[in-house]
Amino acid sequence: MAKSPESEHPIKAYGYAARDTSGVLSPLTFSRRATGDKDVRFKVLYCGICHSDLHFIKNEWGVTTYPITPGHEIVGIVTEVGSKVEKFKVGDKVGVGCIVGSCNSCESCAKDLESYCPKQILTYGYIDHDGTRTYGGYSDHMVADEHFVLRWPENLPLDSGAPLLCAGITTYSPLRHFGLDKPGVKVGVVGLGGLGHAAVKFAKAFGAEVTVFSTTPAKKQEAVEGLKADHFIVSKDQKQMQSAASTLDGIIDTVSASHSIAPLLNALKPDGKLVLVGAPEKSFDLAAFSLITGRKMVAGSATGGLKETQEMLDFAAKHGITADIELIPIDYVNTAMGRMLKSDVKYRFVIDVANSLKAP
Known part of the structure; x- marks a missing residue:
């Protein structure tokens, strides 16, 4: 008989779960x-x-096993280390992102791309090496193999830095991999939420000229004045979209709702790249001629490996990049989920776990 979550392991933990x-x-x-x-x-x-x-707590991707404790943008302070740990000591500030394990032997792992390992272990809702399931950061403490723990830069805020462990690396990685990290490169960012605002900040730090695409005209001020984007396009306005035709070297599409990508392909120059980092439930319609006539590319990108994630954190600390957050107590989390579904947050909720989660 399978053991209960409370009796699987010897160390008691407390958190919030669906x-x-x-x-x-x-x-x-x-x-x-x-x-x-x-x-x-x-x-x-x-x-x-x-x-x-x-998506996970509602089983919208069809892979959830309950109970599930989410959270993969986790920052904390070390309380104990194993006898063979080399990189960390008690009292260090650390982070854990989207993955806590991989096979360590495949080609992806050898290239420091653990996020593409076919046997990767996600931070929550997955089966760990010992056959038990993983639980995420909506909880009082974590334990992870030191390879999957990140050193926290001293001058990077803990609260507003936490979302960089997913939203940050998910946008930093494709900007780097697809060559959109050079001064003067023209980059589009679709969507101005948690991922989108991070993409704008990193692209601007790389020296790119940034165009934000949004269905919401009211977001122009926050995009241009707040985030310092160079241009703003209302994606529902055909005239504005036509004005952007053949102007961009690459686009980072962060939208997780269903939407058409054909107009975005038209905004690319020849050899332009449309990189999907959002994960809509439904498939896209893709016209072959949209690609053929400009030798364009539609690509996807997940989070980065551990080496690149550490590089991203260090880059963010150097350039003063953090997420724009709303700090909440953990008992507000269900309200926050409802607000997030309506895009009613600028731009990331962060749970103040240490000051609001009290074990009985």
């Missing part, structure tokens, strides 16, 4: 493994709320 497809989160007592030789245990201080959390 128990069915309603996605309603409520307190859960569960357990975490004892600290292994290569493990780092840390007290969770802050955890960002990602749109993927909402």
Whole structure:
């Protein structure tokens, strides 16, 4: 008989979990493994709320096993390290992002691309090496192999830096990989939410000329004046879209709702790249001539590997890049999910875990 979450491991843990497809989160007592030789245990201080959390707790991707404790934008302070840990000590500030394990032997792992390992272990809702499931950062503490723990830069804020562990690396990685990280490159960003605002900040820090595409005209001021984007296009306005035709070297599409990509392809120069980082439920319609006539590319990108994620954090600290956040107590999390579904947040909720999650 399978053990209960509370009895799987020897170390008691406490957090918030969803128990069915309603996605309603409520307190859960569960357990975490004892600290292994290569493990780092840390007290969770802050955890960002990602749109993927909402997909998972409602089983919208069809892979969820309940109960599920989400959260993969996790920042904390080390409380214990294993005997063979080399990179961290008690008292260090650390982060854990989207993955906590991989096979360590495939081609992707050898290239520091653990996020593309076919046996990657996600931070929550997946089966760990020992056969038990993983629980995320909506909880009082975490334990992870030191390879998947990130050193937190001293001058990077903990609360507003936390979303960089997903939203940050998910946009930084494609900008770097697809050559959109050069001064003067013309980059489009579709959507101005948690991912989109991070994409704008990183692209601007690289020296790119940035155009934001949004269905909401009211977001022009926050895009141009707040985030310093160079241009703003209302994607529902055909005249504005036509004015952007053949102007961009690449586009980072962050939208997770269903939408047409044909108009975005028209905005690309020849050899332009449309990179999808959002994950809509429905498939896209793709006209072959939209690609053929400009030798254009439609690509996808997930989060980066651990080496690149550390590089991203260091870059963010150097350039003063953080997420724009609304800090909340954990008992507000269900309200926050509802607001996030309506895009009623600028631009990322972050849970003040240490000051609001109290074990019974």
